[in-house]
Amino acid sequence: METDYLIVGAGFFGAVIANKIASELKKKVLIVEKRDHIGGNCYSKIDEETGIEHHVYGTHIFHTNSKNVFEYLSQFTEFNSYYHQVLTTHNDRVYQMPINLETINSFYGVNLKPFEVDDFLAEEKAKEQYPKPKNLEEKAISLIGRPLYEAFIKGYTQKQWQKDPSELPASIINRLPVRNNYDESYFNNGRYQGIPLDGYTAIFERMLDHELITVKTSTDYFSIKDKITVNEKTIYSGPIDLYFNYTHGHLDWRSVRFERVVSPYKDFQGTSVMNFADESPAYTRIHEPRHLHPERNYTESQSLLFYEYSETNPEEPYYPVNNQENKVKLERYQELAKKEEKVLFGGRLGTYSYYDMDQVIGQALSLFETQIKS
Numbered sequence: 001m002e003t004d005y006l007i008v009g010a011g012f013f014g015a016v017i018a019n020k021i022a023s024e025l026k027k028k029v030l031i032v033e034k035r036d037h038i039g040g041n042c043y044s045k046i047d048e049e050t051g052i053e054h055h056v057y058g059t060h061i062f063h064t065n066s067k068n069v070f071e072y073l074s075q076f077t078e079f080n081s082y083y084h085q086v087l088t089t090h091n092d093r094v095y096q097m098p099i100n101l102e103t104i105n106s107f108y109g110v111n112l113k114p115f116e117v118d119d120f121l122a123e124e125k126a127k128e129q130y131p132k133p134k135n136l137e138e139k140a141i142s143l144i145g146r147p148l149y150e151a152f153i154k155g156y157t158q159k160q161w162q163k164d165p166s167e168l169p170a171s172i173i174n175r176l177p178v179r180n181n182y183d184e185s186y187f188n189n190g191r192y193q194g195i196p197l198d199g200y201t202a203i204f205e206r207m208l209d210h211e212l213i214t215v216k217t218s219t220d221y222f223s224i225k226d227k228i229t230v231n232e233k234t235i236y237s238g239p240i241d242l243y244f245n246y247t248h249g250h251l252d253w254r255s256v257r258f259e260r261v262v263s264p265y266k267d268f269q270g271t272s273v274m275n276f277a278d279e280s281p282a283y284t285r286i287h288e289p290r291h292l293h294p295e296r297n298y299t300e301s302q303s304l305l306f307y308e309y310s311e312t313n314p315e316e317p318y319y320p321v322n323n324q325e326n327k328v329k330l331e332r333y334q335e336l337a338k339k340e341e342k343v344l345f346g347g348r349l350g351t352y353s354y355y356d357m358d359q360v361i362g363q364a365l366s367l368f369e370t371q372i373k374s
């Protein structure tokens with residue numbers, strides 16, 4: 001088989017580049033995807049039992065400050081007016097996240113004004129000082145004081161990493177955002193924000209619906225690569241360490257698992273994502289996707305829930321582990337990647353980076369302009 005461009009992975013990185021090559025360069029694109037669907041980790045589908053659309057790999061909220069990315073994506077979808085906020089449950093009470101003035105006032109039972117917060121927290125931090133924090137626990141206490149750390153960070157971090165924060169490197173957190181006001185919006189880059197009106201999968205269907213694009217799902221690149229002649233370039237958005245057959249070892253990933261539950265209540269928790277800050281229960285979050293589409297007025301009397309658990313599962317890479325060991329391995333893989341003249345690496349797996357959707361789309365648009373079109 002012959003193609004001008006071969007693209008590995010039908011997530012946003014691969015789909016944007018495929019669309020640009022076909023529509024602007026008028027060249028043939030073959031896109032191979034090892035899963036049985038397009039959309040990568042942004043894949044959405046309707047749950048058959050409840051009729052509710054959900055995001056199979058975890059709740060995805062589109063948000064960006066980039067007009068360029070927003071306008072590009074708007075060719076393929078409209079967005080609803082969903083606006084993301086995150087709540088967390090601690091000791092059977094619900095608080096706003098990230099920590100803001102409402103969180104602090106409810107938690108301490110005080111009524112601080114914005115200009116009083118810094119002094120209040122400085123007093124808390126002074127009670128226990130770590131000028132050179134040796135681990136995540138000391139770092140977090142030095143940033144927000146022990147009570148807020150124990151309520152909102154300790155148990156959640158322990159569940160996320162399956163390790164006590166005192167055994168985790170301080171470098172995992174640079175800062176813990178604390179807002180001195182009542183701003184409860186989750187994203188600080190939320191100039192454009194929402195959920196695609198017809199779900200994410202519809203965006204991918206529209207992007208890839210072009211006579212010059214062939215999509216092969218359930219197809220692993222490594223099983224077909226020797227059977228395909230690529231005239232121009234391969235664009236690879238799979239794991240970079242796998243591409244080089246783990247020559248420098250495996251890059252570590254943190255993973256998550258979702259347990260599907262149908263709730264007998266039409267509205268179970270009143271919001272799309274509820275965090276659970278304490279060590280118990282074992283899940284980190286409950287997702288209730290009906291809240292992502294307020295415009296749909298779902299009539300079902302049941303609701304669909306997903307309980308999220310953190311775990312280590314190399315088969316489902318979700319979040320890169322940014323420690324020194326992985327940094328060194330990644331640099332070695334990047335050196336190897338530079339030598340592959342006919343292959344371009346990108347996307348979250350190809351660069352071993354956590355990227356939000358808008359960043360991956362921006363990366364794909366820029367790679368197209370600088371390394372494919374020119």
Ligand SMILES: Cc1cc2nc3c(=O)[nH]c(=O)nc-3n(C[C@H](O)[C@H](O)[C@H](O)COP(=O)(O)OP(=O)(O)OC[C@H]3O[C@@H](n4cnc5c(N)ncnc54)[C@H](O)[C@@H]3O)c2cc1C
Pocket residue numbers: 008009010011012013014032033034035039040041042057058059060061062063219220221222237238239256318319346347348349355356357358360
């Ligand atoms: C739990 C979670 C929640 C998130 N929530 C948000 C959010 O709210 N907002 C936001 O902006 N971003 C969010 N993100 C980030 C978002 O998922 C990524 O930005 C996006 O998926 C990256 O797209 P991609 O194309 O780089 O990677 P992917 O979407 O992972 O696509 C890569 C594709 O390559 C395929 N592939 C890999 N190897 C091979 C192979 N050998 N052969 C063929 N195919 C292969 C994979 O199967 C996959 O489909 C979240 C991420 C996670 C983990």
